[in-house]
Amino acid sequence: MNLQPTIQHEPSSLSHTPQQLADLYQAQQQFFAAGYTRSFTFRKNQLRVLYRAIQRHESKLMQALHEDLRKSEFESFGTEIGIVLKEISHIQQNLRGWMAHKRQSTPLMFFPSGSKIVPEPRGISLIIGPWNYPFQLIISAMANSIAAGNTIILKPSELAPATTAALSAMVEETWEEEYIAVVNGPGHLVSSQLIEPYHLDIIHFTGSTAVGKLIMQSAAKQLSPVILELGGKSPCIVAADASIEYAAKKIAFTKLMNAGQVCVSADYLLVHESIKEKLVKAIIKNIEAMHGADARQSPYYGRIINEKHLLRLQSFLADGKIVYGGEVDIADRYFSPTLMEDVAIDAPIMQQEIFGPILPIITYQTDAEALAIIERHPYPLALYVYTNNKATENFFISKVRFGGGCVNNGLIHLGNANLPLGGVGYSGMGSYHGRYGFEAFSHFKSIMRSSTLIDFPLWYAPYKKWYTTVLRKLMK
Ligand code: NAD
Numbered sequence: 001m002n003l004q005p006t007i008q009h010e011p012s013s014l015s016h017t018p019q020q021l022a023d024l025y026q027a028q029q030q031f032f033a034a035g036y037t038r039s040f041t042f043r044k045n046q047l048r049v050l051y052r053a054i055q056r057h058e059s060k061l062m063q064a065l066h067e068d069l070r071k072s073e074f075e076s077f078g079t080e081i082g083i084v085l086k087e088i089s090h091i092q093q094n095l096r097g098w099m100a101h102k103r104q105s106t107p108l109m110f111f112p113s114g115s116k117i118v119p120e121p122r123g124i125s126l127i128i129g130p131w132n133y134p135f136q137l138i139i140s141a142m143a144n145s146i147a148a149g150n151t152i153i154l155k156p157s158e159l160a161p162a163t164t165a166a167l168s169a170m171v172e173e174t175w176e177e178e179y180i181a182v183v184n185g186p187g188h189l190v191s192s193q194l195i196e197p198y199h200l201d202i203i204h205f206t207g208s209t210a211v212g213k214l215i216m217q218s219a220a221k222q223l224s225p226v227i228l229e230l231g232g233k234s235p236c237i238v239a240a241d242a243s244i245e246y247a248a249k250k251i252a253f254t255k256l257m258n259a260g261q262v263c264v265s266a267d268y269l270l271v272h273e274s275i276k277e278k279l280v281k282a283i284i285k286n287i288e289a290m291h292g293a294d295a296r297q298s299p300y301y302g303r304i305i306n307e308k309h310l311l312r313l314q315s316f317l318a319d320g321k322i323v324y325g326g327e328v329d330i331a332d333r334y335f336s337p338t339l340m341e342d343v344a345i346d347a348p349i350m351q352q353e354i355f356g357p358i359l360p361i362i363t364y365q366t367d368a369e370a371l372a373i374i375e376r377h378p379y380p381l382a383l384y385v386y387t388n389n390k391a392t393e394n395f396f397i398s399k400v401r402f403g404g405g406c407v408n409n410g411l412i413h414l415g416n417a418n419l420p421l422g423g424v425g426y427s428g429m430g431s432y433h434g435r436y437g438f439e440a441f442s443h444f445k446s447i448m449r450s451s452t453l454i455d456f457p458l459w460y461a462p463y464k465k466w467y468t469t470v471l472r473k474l475m476k
Contacts, residue, residue: 011158011184011185011186012185012186013185013186013189014183014184014185014186014189014190014193015182015183015184015185016183018193021183021193021194021198024153024177024181024183025124025194025198027177027178028124028151028153028177028178028179028181029123029124030178031151031178031179032121032123032124032150032151036179037121037149037150037151037179038121038149040095040096040099042149043095043099043146043147043149044092044095046146046179047088047091047092047095047143047146047147048092049174049175050088050139050142050143050146050174051085051088051089053170053171053173053174054081054084054085054088054139054170055085056170057166057169057170058081060166060169060170061076061080061081061135061163061166061167061170062076062077062081063162063166064162064163064165064166064167065080065134065135065162065163067162067163068131068134068160068161068162068163068305069132069160069258069259069261069302069303069305070259070301070302070303070333071258071302072299072300072302074300075257075258075300075302079133079136079257079258080133080135080136081135081136083136083140083415084135084136084139084140084143086415086417087140087143087144087417087433087434087437088143090417090434091143091144091147091417091434091437091438094434094435095147095438098119098147098435098438098439099119101116101117101118101119102116102117103115103116104116104117106448107474108474109471109474109475110448110450111454111456112450112451112453112454113448113449113450113451114448114449115446115447115448115449116447116449117444117445117446117447118444118445118446118447119148119438119439119442119443119444119445120149120442120443120444120445121148121149121150121441121442121443122148122150122201122202122225122441122442122443123150123151123200123201123202124150124151124152124153124200124201125145125148125150125151125152125153125200125201125202125203125204125441126152126153126155126194126195126200126202126203126204127141127142127145127152127153127154127155127204128155128187128190128203128204128205128206128207128215129141129154129155129156129157129206129207130157130206130207130208130263131157131159131160131305132258132261132262132263132305132355133258133262134156134157134160134163134164134167135163135166135167137206137229138154138156138167139167140432140433140437141204141206141432141437142154142180143437144432144433144437144438144440144441145202145204145437145441147437147438147441148437148438148440148441148442149442150201150202150441151178151179151180152179152180152181153180153181153182153183153194153200154167154171154180154181154182154183155182155183155184155187155190156168156182156184158184158185158186158187159305159306160305164184167182168182168184187207187211188214191214191215191218192218195215195218195219195221195222195224196218196221196222197222198222198224199222199223199224200219200222200224201224201225202224202225202226202227202440202441203215203219203224203225203226203227204226204227204229204432204440204441205226205227205228205229206229206230206263207229207230207231208230208231208353209230209231209232209353209426209427212228212230212428215228216228226429226430227422227428227429227430227431227432227440228423228428228429228430229263229421229422229423229428229430229432230263230381230423230426230427230428231263231353231355231381231427232267232353232377232379232380232381232423232426232427233267233268233350233352233353233354233377233380234264234265234266234267234380234381234382234383234384234402234405235266235267235268235269235270235370235373235374235380235383235384235400236251236266236267236268236269236270236383236384236385236386236410237270237271237370237383237384237385237386237387237396238251238269238270238271238272238275238279238385238386238387239272239367239385239386239387239389239392240272240274240275241387241388241389241392242272242275242386242387242388242408243386243388243408244275244278244279244282245282246386246408247279247282247386247408248279248282248283248285248286249282249286250386250408250409250410251266251269251283251286251359251386251410252283252286252287252290252337253286253290253410254266254409254410254411255337255357255359255410256287256290256291256295256301256337256357257411258302259301259302259303259304259335259356259357260354260355260356260357260358260359261302261304261305261309261355261356262411263381263382264381264382264403264404264405264410264411264413264414265354265355265382265410265411266359266382266384266410267353267354267380268350268354268359268360268361268362269359269360269361269362270362270363270364270370270373270374271361271362271363271364272363272364272365273363273364273365276361276363280323280324280339280341280361283339283359284324284339287324287337291337295334295336295337296327296329296332296334296336301337303332303333303334304333304334304335304356305333306333307330307333309355309356310328310330310333310335311330312356313328313335313354313355313356313357313358314328314335315348316340316348316349316354316356316358317338317340317358319340319343319344319347319348319349319350319360320340320341320342320343320344320347320349320360321340321341321342322338322339322340323339323340323341323361324337324338324339325337325338325339325357325358326338326340335356335357335358336357337357338357338358338359339358339359339361340358340359340360340361341360341361341362343360343362345362345373345376350376367392367395367396370396371395371396371399371400374396374400375400378401378425378426379401379402379403379423379424379425379426379427380400380402380403380427381402381403381404381423381427381428382402382403382404382405382406382411382413383396383397383400383402383405384405384406384407384409384410385397385405385407385408386407386408387407387408393407401424401425402423402424402427403421403422403423403424403427403428403431404419404420404421404422417433417434418434418435419433419434420432420433420434420436421433421436422436458470458471
């Protein structure tokens with residue numbers, strides 16, 4: 001495996017010229033209109049094809065993930081490959097039921113009519129992904145879109161070049177562009193050359209809140225609908241009654257996954273002041289139990305995606321007191337596990353999403369005080385609360401508007417295909433995974449079918465007085 005830092009040459013143009021994009025758009029429109037993607041059998045077969053393609057390419061994908069982010073085999077399989085295989089299996093087991101037309105009851109006033117909901121493919125879907133889970137976040141959404149019967153254009157991140165190349169090779173070798181295509185290159189060109197000129201039937205974007213706003217603006221030009229999976233500052237609260245050793249282990253494990261470059265990572269810790277010293281000691285003990293005193297030597301500790309992000313993270317070190325870590329090696333793209341305290345609530349580290357292995361620790365005395373700090377960055381993507389008290393758990397879950405989260409754990413809500421993954425407010429709109437992914441990529445047609453045997457006169461003018469009397473009764 002290549003242990004050298006990746007030299008990244010960011011592409012300056014798209015893999016497709018404007019003419020090739022026009023041809024691609026037309027080819028996908030025609031393929032969709034021909035109806036190939038509509039049947040259950042086609043979708044189920046394509047999910048099987050996807051599953052096998054991932055298995056065939058697994059070792060190249062794992063190698064690429066190691067090259068881009070130094071992900072260990074355990075992390076690459078668990079959080080990139082395995083999670084997608086599990087998602088596909090879950091879809092395969094449930095797709096027939098999700099696709100079934102759903103009979104609905106019909107108000108008496110429309111007698112003799114029946115009602116149903118018909119899940120339909122939307123058409124052409126565009127899936128744009130970030131660099132931190134460069135495989136999972138693209139391919140999991142793609143499985144949802146295959147299930148819904150769409151054609152697909154993928155736009156992986158240019159900042160994870162090895163994984164993007166491996167993913168592109170897998171897709172290009174497996175499908176014709178008229179069904180599934182990959183467009184590579186800088187994101188802003190995708191906006192100007194693909195999103196703005198063409199109506200896309202659904203855009204699924206995973207990335208930053210800032211770019212999410214740009215995508216929505218571009219999509220508005222053609223009224224293309226968007227699903228936005230964004231980021232934010234996700235709090236992790238440790239209450240006075242929490243099991244300290246347990247919480248420390250979970251926090252150390254989840255914060256350091258992918259070197260903290262996880263959208264649903266605990267961005268900062270809010271700990272009750274009575275247990276802060278004990279908790280910090282326990283977190284350090286657990287970091288060292290997993291990665292040793294020098295995480296640089298750990299085969300399980302990842303690297304930061306590029307120098308720009310390393311420098312961004314390094315600048316946060318000036319925003320408080322480093323109680324653990326704070327070591328940076330630019331050539332190795334290494335940023336050590338870092339705990340900070342005495343951070344000013346207005347400092348950049350508490351204003352921007354950290355997206356790295358730095359955990360600021362803030363103490364609080366009352367739940368209301370902790371809530372006020374969280375509310376400075378409303379609508380986080382995730383929230384975690386460690387407590388053994390139901391009232392404390394309910395307080396944070398009900399008072400804060402957030403995408404999803406865990407009680408006495410971190411991140412795992414994302415791995416359950418029965419739960420929708422999505423943000424709220426500034427952390428996103430719409431959700432996916434499993435049934436929710438099928439629904440997000442589908443359109444639901446409402447159909448009422450009337451019998452021609454009876455036709456009540458009350459609908460038609462001239463209206464007699466009693467028509468309205470009957471209508472009033474029926475519309476109660
Ligand atoms: P980013 O927003 O910079 O880029 C994401 C993707 O959008 C890339 O493929 C990029 O090429 C493309 N892009 C950039 N500008 C574009 C434009 N104008 N038009 C169209 N596409 C454009 O995000 P990133 O730095 O790759 O990822 C980090 C961010 O993603 C963090 O904020 C993180 O929280 C968020 N994230 C969210 C989730 C989630 O599930 N909600 C998951 C992972 C990451």
